[in-house]
Amino acid sequence: MKGCYCLIINLNETSEIKIGKLGKITFEKGYYVYVGSAMNSLIARIKRHLSDDKKIHWHIDYLLKNENAEISEVMYNASDKKIECTLSQLISQKSEGITGFGCSDCNCESHLYYFKNKKEAIECVKNAYDSIAMDYEFFRI
Numbered sequence: 849m850k851g852c853y854c855l856i857i858n859l860n861e862t863s864e865i866k867i868g869k870l871g872k873i874t875f876e877k878g879y880y881v882y883v884g885s886a887m888n889s890l891i892a893r894i895k896r897h898l899s900d901d902k903k904i905h906w907h908i909d910y911l912l913k914n915e916n917a918e919i920s921e922v923m924y925n926a927s928d929k930k931i932e933c934t935l936s937q938l939i940s941q942k943s944e945g946i947t948g949f950g951c952s953d954c955n956c957e958s959h960l961y962y963f964k965n966k967k968e969a970i971e972c973v974k975n976a977y978d979s980i981a982m983d984y985e986f987f988r989i
Contacts (some may be wrong), residue, residue, distance in 0.1 A: 851890040853975045853987075854939075855897060856921035856966065857911065867910045870948050875911070876962060879920075879969040881939055882908050882950060883959045885932035894922055894987050898975050902939040907950045910958070920966060922987035923973050932959070932983060938976035 857880040864874045869871035896902055897912060898919055904910060910918055925931070936951070936959050946956025962970035977984045 849890045849926050850887045850928050851924055851926040852883070852885045852935060853890065853894055853924035854935065855884070855908070856880075856959075856969050856973070857882060857920050858896070858918050858920045858966065858967055859914075859916050860918070861916040861918045863912050863914055865910060867908065867949065868904075868905050870907065873944075873946060873949075875897075879963045879966050880911070880946075881943070881961045881963065881969050881973055882909065882911075882963075883932055883936040883939065884950065885930060890924065890926060891987075894924060898922075898989065907952075911960075919989065921970060922989065923970070923977070923984050925982050925984045925988055927982065931980060934952065935973075935976045936981060938979055939972055942972045942975075960963070 862877045867874050933954050937957050939961050943961035946960045950959030
């Protein structure tokens with residue numbers, strides 16, 4: 849199954865985290881939305897992100913390995929249409945992105961966005977999906 853996903857990540861404490869070649873970044877306490885895609889195995893990719901047992905490969909892996917970070921929700925869509933950057937751009941209109949995070953293979957400024965609370969993060973993702981008329985589901989964690 850192919851598709852796109854948004855990880856809603858709770859960071860329960862302000863943390864300085866080294867993110868690969870991006871270097872050390874200070875992440876404020878709150879919620880982050882990470883926009884990603886899997887054009888081969890969507891469910892396997894989501895399960896990989898949820899797993900603690902993985903090699904560090906992507907920017908998001910550095911954040912998720914931090915003891916203060918935890919995925920609280922996953923919203924996703926199954927589609928052959930690559931909408932990752934479209935979702936990211938829509939979310940960027942409502943939130944501040946972490947420059948360069950998760951977007952080394954596209955022209956976006958970021959694929960990770962900060963929100964003060966979970967409700968705002970989820971509403972923003974819902975609105976982004978709704979604005980492009982794309983159905984989405986919540987992944988059971």
